[in-house]
Amino acid sequence: MHERITQHFSDSIDAKIRSADALPPVIAEAAEMMVQSLLSEGKVMACGNGGAAGDAQHFVSELLNRFDRERPALPALSLCADSMTMSSIANDSSFNDVYSKQIRALGQEGDILLVVSAHGNCPNMVKAIQAAHDRNINVVALTGKDGGDMSRLLHPEEVEIRVPDNNPHRIQEVHTLIIHCLCDLIDEMLFSGE
Template identity: 55%
Template sequence: MLERVKHNFRESIETKIAASEELPIAIEKGGMVMVECLLGGHKILSCGNGGSAGDAQHFSSELLNRYETERPSLPAIALTTDSSTITSIANDYSYEEVFSKQIRALGNSGDVLLAISTSGNSKNVIKAIEAAVARDMKIVALTGNDGGEIAGLLGENDVEIRVPSGRTARIQEVHLLAIHCLCEIIDTTLFPQAES
């Protein structure tokens, strides 16, 4: 067991080192897409399944409350939190629609969707992206593996941040780091004088 634990730590560190070489340009681009969205008075919607649902909520809470510095609340909605809405959509239509139906109600032109999927193949996240594109929203996608189906859905104004790993847990660990980088880009660009 000790060896397993040590292996996981080493694998996580190695994945982060590889990601530190491959991802900064995409993370910076994703951060600036979010900054532009917020400067235009728009909002950021986020979604994902399982651990990635937690990540979607982690991101929205950093915006709605605060990240590291004192600054005004910023508009973000995690589409993973309203169990009445999610269960009724899944029950009446299908689980694949749980995010897309919310996007058709809440998403507006200029908003951004933060779409999180380690495989890039979760059907409800794919449908969320399709609904967001139809609403003239931009997409920032956190993925892994080979980017899955999501990679093929993105346009030139969208951003894919693809973690170089095939293991869900390792990908998620880098997704959280990428989310904190996005928050730092947003805060330091919008509120350069803010103090912690």
Template identity: 45%
Template structure:
């Protein structure tokens, strides 16, 4: 039994390593996404994040890295996760439907010049896609973070970072790594 577990561990680490090696080829797209975030903040905008489940946790994590600090002390940067207000999520979900939980918040909190980072491993989460649609209507830029292929999100964004895996756990590993790099690049611009 332990042997099977050890083999699973080895395969998982090797799969992750191969994915990260492939992800290195996306350096230009990641740098471009960071530049969009920097430009939005410099122009007085904010960065908003949304996603479901593990992607919701990533949204909260990344917003906090910008609002607080990633590695260096510097001024707080305007960022928020549309995943953290349980009263808003449950009220909007109850009154309008779960598909509107992010779009409704975006319509109340966002403005032209802001930036939405939409996170979905499949690229097909209806509530994330609805938030992207709302962002488009409002003049809010959109960066997508998804898995291989990109789903419907791929063509709905200004820039979509489709990490090179179709396996949810591996996608999520790469999403947080990309997110950390985005935060570091943004932080470096303002530190």
């Protein structure tokens, strides 16, 4: 058991080292995109499925409340936190529409949509990106593996932060670190002078 546990730590460290070599420029680009939206009175919406839904909610809670410093709340919305809305859409329409319907109703041009998926092939996430594009909302995608269908939908001005790993558990662990990096950079760009 000890060796299995140690191997999990080693694999996680290796994934983070590869990510540290590859991802800082795109993480910085994503943070700048989000800051520009926030400065222009936009908001950040976020969604994911399963553990990725937890990551999306985690990111939104850090923006709405605080990350490392006391500062004003930032406008953010988790599209996966309202179980009544999600189950209603899934029941009356399709689970594939649970995010796209919310984006079409709540999203405004100039907002940012953060989509989180280890493999990037979830039909409801694909439809979320399409809905964002219909509303002139830019997308930041947290992915892994080959980026999946989500990656192929992104416009050139949008940002994909693709973890260089194939194991969904390692990808999700790095996604948590990326979320913390984004929160830190957003706070630093908006509030470093305070």
